Amino acid sequence: MTAALELKQVTASYGHGSVLHDVDLEVVSGKVTALLGANGAGKTTALRAICGMIRTSGDVRLFGEKITGKSPEAIVRMGLAHVPDGRGTFAGLTVMENLRLGAFTAKRSDFRRTLDQVFGYFPRLKERMNQQAGTLSGGEQQMLALGRALMATPRLILLDEPSIGLAPVIVKQLFGILEDIARNEGVSMLLVEQNSNLALKLAENAALLEVGHVVARGSARELAENKEIARAYLGHDSADEGGKAGRAPRYDFLL
Numbered sequence: 001m002t003a004a005l006e007l008k009q010v011t012a013s014y015g016h017g018s019v020l021h022d023v024d025l026e027v028v029s030g031k032v033t034a035l036l037g038a039n040g041a042g043k044t045t046a047l048r049a050i051c052g053m054i055r056t057s058g059d060v061r062l063f064g065e066k067i068t069g070k071s072p073e074a075i076v077r078m079g080l081a082h083v084p085d086g087r088g089t090f091a092g093l094t095v096m097e098n099l100r101l102g103a104f105t106a107k108r109s110d111f112r113r114t115l116d117q118v119f120g121y122f123p124r125l126k127e128r129m130n131q132q133a134g135t136l137s138g139g140e141q142q143m144l145a146l147g148r149a150l151m152a153t154p155r156l157i158l159l160d161e162p163s164i165g166l167a168p169v170i171v172k173q174l175f176g177i178l179e180d181i182a183r184n185e186g187v188s189m190l191l192v193e194q195n196s197n198l199a200l201k202l203a204e205n206a207a208l209l210e211v212g213h214v215v216a217r218g219s220a221r222e223l224a225e226n227k228e229i230a231r232a233y234l235g236h237d238s239a240d241e242g243g244k245a246g247r248a249p250r251y252d253f254l255l
């Protein structure tokens with residue numbers, strides 16, 4: 001089966017030195033892949049590189065079609081949606097106006113059906129459709145960011161830290177909805193998440209970035225059950241055992 005997303009030997013920079021180095025990564029069609037790593041490892045940069053937002057070399061393919069070098073708009077039109085860190089909703093626009101903006105690349109005839117689907121997942125957005133996005137709670141804004149992405153009828157969604165700043169009960173609800181979207185709509189996802197335990201529960205596969213290099217890759221279960229990785233990255237860190245993020249060895253057996 002063609003991968004939803006495939007990166008081969010991808011290098012990316014902000015103009016100075018490279019931040020991503022020869023990254024290979026895959027998202028299986030219809031599945032969730034988690035991209036994990038410590039602060040500054042390059043996770044957000046990887047999402048920006050995929051979206052065409054920064055200078056990138058190597059091969060990035062969306063459902064088999066090369067997208068390296070294409071404009072962000074062209075890539076969105078090919079079926080990719082990006083829910084960025086900080087959510088990226090327009091604070092001065094209403095919920096409905098934000099959702100309409102999300103639909104700008106979608107077929108007009110899909111609008112009503114997609115809107116009903118979004119309101120089905122997020123009834124709170126329907127209740128608040130005339131409210132300014134900037135007045136929503138953090139959880140509602142994250143729902144709006146996801147709803148706006150869904151309005152583009154994407155085949156692949158890139159999610160950057162959806163749980164950040166949200167109360168645990170809202171995070172649980174949000175991840176339940178992400179699971180439903182992946183399962184019911186067959187939408188593929190690449191999920192960047194600081195909360196690795198949560199991400200590995202949702203994802204089938206995962207990759208671990210360290211200073212711009214992929215140092216481990218495998219099924220989510222393999223990564224979750226690996227003691228060294230768990231110690232270094234998954235919140236079971238222990239100073240006695242020397243497991244500090246950023247000092248982990250390479251896990252070549254998983255590459």
Ligand SMILES: Nc1ncnc2c1ncn2[C@@H]1O[C@H](COP(=O)(O)OP(=O)(O)OP(=O)(O)O)[C@@H](O)[C@H]1O
Binds near residue numbers: 038039042044
């Ligand atoms: N706009 C930018 N211009 C220059 N350098 C940047 C920019 N954004 C990020 N960087 C640098 O790129 C490296 C990777 O940052 P990135 O934000 O991708 O990491 P991350 O894994 O997403 O971490 P975090 O979880 O802290 O956001 C860091 O060294 C960071 O300082």
